[in-house]
Amino acid sequence: MRHPDPNFGYPTLSLTERERMLAGVKQTTPSKAFMRRGANVLDSHIDAASWEEAISRIAGWAAHRQSRFVTLCNVHSVVTASQDASFHRVIAQADLALPDGAPVAWALRREGFAKQERINGPDLMWRYLGVAEQLGQSVFFYGSSNDTLDRLMVRVKAVFPQLKIAGLESPPFRALSAEEDQAYVDQINQSGAHVVFVGLGCPKQEAWMASHRGRIKAVMLGVGAAFDYHAGTIERAPVWMQKIGMEWLHRLASEPRRLAKRYAVTNSVFIYRMAKTMLLGHAASQHEETR
Numbered sequence: 001m002r003h004p005d006p007n008f009g010y011p012t013l014s015l016t017e018r019e020r021m022l023a024g025v026k027q028t029t030p031s032k033a034f035m036r037r038g039a040n041v042l043d044s045h046i047d048a049a050s051w052e053e054a055i056s057r058i059a060g061w062a063a064h065r066q067s068r069f070v071t072l073c074n075v076h077s078v079v080t081a082s083q084d085a086s087f088h089r090v091i092a093q094a095d096l097a098l099p100d101g102a103p104v105a106w107a108l109r110r111e112g113f114a115k116q117e118r119i120n121g122p123d124l125m126w127r128y129l130g131v132a133e134q135l136g137q138s139v140f141f142y143g144s145s146n147d148t149l150d151r152l153m154v155r156v157k158a159v160f161p162q163l164k165i166a167g168l169e170s171p172p173f174r175a176l177s178a179e180e181d182q183a184y185v186d187q188i189n190q191s192g193a194h195v196v197f198v199g200l201g202c203p204k205q206e207a208w209m210a211s212h213r214g215r216i217k218a219v220m221l222g223v224g225a226a227f228d229y230h231a232g233t234i235e236r237a238p239v240w241m242q243k244i245g246m247e248w249l250h251r252l253a254s255e256p257r258r259l260a261k262r263y264a265v266t267n268s269v270f271i272y273r274m275a276k277t278m279l280l281g282h283a284a285s286q287h288e289e290t291r
Contacts, residue, residue: 036096039111041104042082042273044091046073048113054098054124055131061095062137062194062219069094069209069220072121074101075248077202079266082273087203090210098124100224102245103270110278118245121223125197126230128221129160132195138164140188140218143199144227146170151231166191171200189217196220199227 038047049057061068071077071094081088091097098119099105108116132139141149149168156163171184188196196218198205205222212220228234236242237250248267252259 037113038097039108039113041073041099041107042078042270043088044073044078044081045097046078046099046104046108047096048108048116049096049098049119050115051117051119051127054096054119055128057096058128058195058219058221059131059135059137062132063135065194065217066219067213067215067217068096069206069213069222070096070098071206071209071222072100072119072124072224073097073104074120074202075103075270076262076266077101077206078104079269080203082269084203087206090203090206093210093213094206102242102247103274106245107274121221122226122229122236124221125223125226128195129156129163133160133163136164137194138166138192140166140191140193140196141168141199141227142171142184142188142196143201143205144170144231148227148231148233151233152227155230155232166193185212185215193218197226198222199224201225 036045036047037049038045040046047054058068058070071091073081073091077091077100081091099108099116100118100120102118105116105118129139131137141152144152149170153165153168156165167187169184169187172180176184196216198209198220200208200222202222202224205224209220209222225234229236235254237247241247241250248263252263
């Protein structure tokens with residue numbers, strides 16, 4: 001379905017892609033292992049996968065109500081993981097760590113995955129809502145503010161009228177007590193959601209998903225600011241900026257106070273580390289792993 005914001009330029013899955021994806025979901029069994037392909041970007045394994053492969057894998061897990069979590073990794077994510085051991089462990093534990101940022105996708109191409117596309121949170125969420133509607137899967141939205149969630153529901157229901165929305169919740173912007181946390185876990189599980197979209201921001205959402213794998217009986221996707229983009233509370237960069245990997249610049253112009261320091265540090269570290277690797281060379285980091 002076409003997004004109400006013209007700056008969401010990625011089309012939905014084609015009919016052929018959708019049919020292949022649905023066939024793959026039907027053939028997936030709960031115990032079936034899968035081969036992860038990818039390479040290290042800085043110090044973190046990032047999965048090489050097409051849109052079809054990523055969505056098919058998520059849909060298969062969700063169909064069998066497996067407790068999994070998926071991270072969408074941009075420059076901020078991989079740089080933070082290279083500097084913070086606890087966050088590095090979180091990314092390493094993810095069932096899928098997809099290349100959200102264009103530079104991260106470019107790094108995978110350099111490692112031999114020539115066709116790797118950027119698979120970002122906002123577009124993944126929107127595509128998956130269409131898939132969930134067709135499959136009859138229910139979704140839960142966890143994060144952001146009540147106002148954003150209300151606006152989000154208006155747009156989602158208008159575009160996906162048959163989508164089963166299991167629930168939505170805006171938790172307090174503070175640490176939760178054990179009792180509060182368990183109440184949210186119970187609410188999500190009792191809702192019957194197949195997929196939980198988590199919009200708490202990086203690195204909070206990744207840590208939350210990692211700590212709730214095994215407790216939340218659904219697939220958790222950390223989609224960052226996707227709720228705000230789809231609700232229309234944050235304007236997305238023009239499509240041409242997205243395609244050349246400059247969406248970060250648009251975000252910086254929109255929120256300079258919040259993002260200036262982050263981008264100054266993380267972008268500089270990423271450029272330095274990647275330039276050093278290119279100049280000095282390195283052993284191939286491409287690898288496969290069965291899960």
